[in-house]
Structures are given as C-alpha cells and as structure tokens.
Amino acid sequence: MRGSAVPSAGRPPAPGPRDLRLIVRDEPLSLAEHTACYGPLPSGPPDLLIAEVERSGLTGRGGGAFPAGRKMRAVAGARGPARTGRVVIANGSESEPASSKDGVLLSRAPHLVLDGIALCASAVGADRAYLCVGHAAGTSDRALARAVAERAGAGLDSVPVEIHPTAGGYLAGQESALISALNGNAPVPTFVPPRPAERGAHRRPTLVLNVETLAHIALIARFGSEWFAAAGTPGTPGSALVTVTGAVQRPGVREIPLGTPLGELLHRCGLIKPAQAVLTGGYFGTWLPLPAALTVPVSHEGMRAAGASLGPGVLAVLPAAACGLAETARVASFLAAQNAGQCGPCRNGLPALAEALNWIAFGQAGPDIIGWVEQLAGLVAGRGACHLPDGAAGLVRSALTVFAADVQAHLSAGPCARASGPPVLPVPARWTQ
Numbered sequence: 001m002r003g004s005a006v007p008s009a010g011r012p013p014a015p016g017p018r019d020l021r022l023i024v025r026d027e028p029l030s031l032a033e034h035t036a037c038y039g040p041l042p043s044g045p046p047d048l049l050i051a052e053v054e055r056s057g058l059t060g061r062g063g064g065a066f067p068a069g070r071k072m073r074a075v076a077g078a079r080g081p082a083r084t085g086r087v088v089i090a091n092g093s094e095s096e097p098a099s100s101k102d103g104v105l106l107s108r109a110p111h112l113v114l115d116g117i118a119l120c121a122s123a124v125g126a127d128r129a130y131l132c133v134g135h136a137a138g139t140s141d142r143a144l145a146r147a148v149a150e151r152a153g154a155g156l157d158s159v160p161v162e163i164h165p166t167a168g169g170y171l172a173g174q175e176s177a178l179i180s181a182l183n184g185n186a187p188v189p190t191f192v193p194p195r196p197a198e199r200g201a202h203r204r205p206t207l208v209l210n211v212e213t214l215a216h217i218a219l220i221a222r223f224g225s226e227w228f229a230a231a232g233t234p235g236t237p238g239s240a241l242v243t244v245t246g247a248v249q250r251p252g253v254r255e256i257p258l259g260t261p262l263g264e265l266l267h268r269c270g271l272i273k274p275a276q277a278v279l280t281g282g283y284f285g286t287w288l289p290l291p292a293a294l295t296v297p298v299s300h301e302g303m304r305a306a307g308a309s310l311g312p313g314v315l316a317v318l319p320a321a322a323c324g325l326a327e328t329a330r331v332a333s334f335l336a337a338q339n340a341g342q343c344g345p346c347r348n349g350l351p352a353l354a355e356a357l358n359w360i361a362f363g364q365a366g367p368d369i370i371g372w373v374e375q376l377a378g379l380v381a382g383r384g385a386c387h388l389p390d391g392a393a394g395l396v397r398s399a400l401t402v403f404a405a406d407v408q409a410h411l412s413a414g415p416c417a418r419a420s421g422p423p424v425l426p427v428p429a430r431w432t433q
Helices: 031-038 046-056 068-076 101-108 110-124 139-154 175-182 211-223 225-229 262-268 300-305 324-337 344-362 369-380 388-402 404-413
Strands: 086-092 126-133 161-165 206-210 239-246 252-257 275-280 286-289 314-319
Touching: 031 110, 031 139, 031 211, 046 068, 046 110, 046 211, 046 225, 068 110, 068 206, 068 211, 086 101, 086 110, 086 175, 086 211, 101 110, 101 139, 101 211, 101 239, 101 252, 110 126, 110 139, 110 206, 110 211, 126 139, 139 161, 175 206, 206 211, 211 225, 239 262, 239 275, 252 262, 262 314, 275 324, 286 388, 324 344, 324 388, 324 404, 344 369, 344 388, 344 404, 369 388, 369 404, 388 404
Parallel strands: 086 126, 086 206, 126 161, 239 314
Antiparallel strands: 239 252, 275 286, 275 314
16 A cells, blocks of 8 residues: 555565455464565554545445545545544345355455455544345354454454344345344345445445455555456456356356456366357346357456446356256245235235246247246336346346347247256255345
C-alpha cells in the first residue's frame, strides 16, 4: 500500500502476475507461516487503503462484481457520529450449491480473510465484525476457529471477529438476508432502500464483502494496486477463484488470472470430450454451448459479451450423456422451493415456471408450452424483492436456446433417455431456510 507504515523490507517479495496469490498449499497456514509467506499485517491511514482498493479496480467476488472500493468509501462516509460504530460482514456463506471456492479459501488461507476484515474495519471505522460461514462449512469451521484463537493470543486484531453460521437456504447468503439474520429476523432478503451502507446490521452503516474480496484487499494492502492489476484484464483486473465441476477429470477450485480463455482453463482441468455446454455463473447463470464457448474469456466483461455472467466463479461442464433440459428443470424446481415467499413473482411465478419446464424435460407437453414458459419468464424477471426471479428466468431462457434441438425432440417424442440419468448439477435434497 502506498504510504504503508510497514517497510518494504518487512515483507516477502510480491508474487508474480501468474503466481498463486490466495491459496499457496492444500493445508491451512498457521499465523507464523502466513506472516512468513505474505509479511505482517500492514497499517496506515484509513483513506489510503480505500484509495488503493479503488485504484486496483477490485470488484466483488461473491457474484455481484460491484467495485469494492466504492462500497468501502460509502460506508466510511456514511452519516453518523465520527468514524466509529460501523459494522463489517465477511460473507463466506457460499449458498450457491455448485460453488466451493469460499469454503476452500477459508480452510486453506483463513488469515488472509481475517487480515482483510481487520484492514476494512480500520478503514471504515467499524467496531464490530462478523464472519458468516455456511451451515455446511466443515473443515473451514475448524481452520477458522484455530486462526481466530491464534490472532487473539497474539493481540493482532483490534476489532474481534465473531464467526456467525448462516442458515440453510439459497437466499440466506444474500447481503440483506445476512443483515436481517444478524438483526434477529428471518434470513431472507429485504427491500431497499435503505442500503447496507446507510443502515444495516444493528441499524449501523455496514460493509458486506465476500471473503475472497477481503483476501484480495489484504494482498492489495501489502503489494499495491499496480501489482494486483498486473494479472487479469483492464476491465476486470486481478485473479479469481473459480469452481470447475462436471465433465472434467480434475474438478475443483483453481485460481486464474481473469481473462483466461475458457478452453485453456478446461484443458488444465482435463475436459472430457465430447461436452455439450457449460453453465457459467452458477444457478443464477447461463448455459453456453460447447465447443463454441471455448474462446470466451473467463472474466466479467468476457462473459457479458457472450451473453452470460461469471457470477461467483462457477463453471459446470455438461457431458454428452446428460440432458440439459433435465438438469435445468431440477435446478428450476430447487430455486422455486428456495423462494422467500415475500412477493408474487417468487410465490407464484417461480413454481409455475419450474412446473412448465419439468413438463418439457420429463413429461408429455404440447408445442404451446414454449410460449407459456417465455411468458412466465418475462412476468417474473425484474419484479422481485431480490434477484432470484431474474436468475431463474435467465437460466431457463438460456436452456431453451442452447438446448433448442432437445426441446423439439422432447415435444415431439417425449423425454429422451438421458433425462433419466444421474444428475450432474448438485441440488440439495433437504435445504430449508
């Protein structure tokens, strides 16, 4: 960080643009190992860190891709007495079933995330900090508990971090749902305004950032914005963690420079050919056909140009032996069951949309059902308290396009044999809010 109180001689050399930055080994680093790898926790004027994050171009890694520095400045500048009384929430709930990047990060590099929380708390004037983790966090829970205890023993963090398990449910990780839960209410999205930066947890200005975003902030504070932007693209600089699943020989979480061609990434993961399509962005995402999509850059602007989204970095490859309509119908049913029941598009529209798609995938439907699906998708999109209806509608529309030949075959001859095969995309059987 420019002007950092930490002398350059006090920290190791910065990793190169294509080096692993966030997860350097498959086991958690102790505090001593973390410090030896990255250097001590930096310190400096709060405004300096916010400005450096803004210069870096870092965007949120939870799916929304909102500029992280802008969020930090909004909370730091929120109305209220002095620069105290704010709240920082680290979102590691990872309620996207196809994603595992946050859990891997928390279990392998907990101190990077905790560094980011400490730095952001200082930058925005927070005196409370929460680390929200998913109800099925597993090994990351143990790694976090050890890391928090190590830091407490070392007197490292001026603002103690409270680990807060989130409720089950697809919407429980949405930022306003996290705030609602911390305020003692149901873990469901709430209407805005007010925005979290104005009034969030405990009615205070609140900064909510994904745990990967916080880990990047910890590195930017040490090595600077120019180092961060040496990887990635001008539009979406830096590296990112992505979860690759489905028809690959080596599935899992990988760190890549943003802008890496999809084909290069899938080749490294051992793409199993032939593959039909790839779901990008998780269950709020979009199907892209293969092999046409292999040239698409894995970045926010690259995915947008292809009519898709990167979201939380999920890339699920559909093998030739699976039915894309069946996969989408199962996910649509899951999303419909996960709605918060607060508005008509969720209560009525999503179940109707899922039912119609299930008729196409598994039943005997007439040709007029396509018009009904398109009408339902248009009715639910853009009208909910949260983006659940938009995501479901976009996913279904992309399936009708990418699997258009299968749609016609199902309508004329009934479900294909592949529709009865084992699912590729994970859908939790029991996941209640």
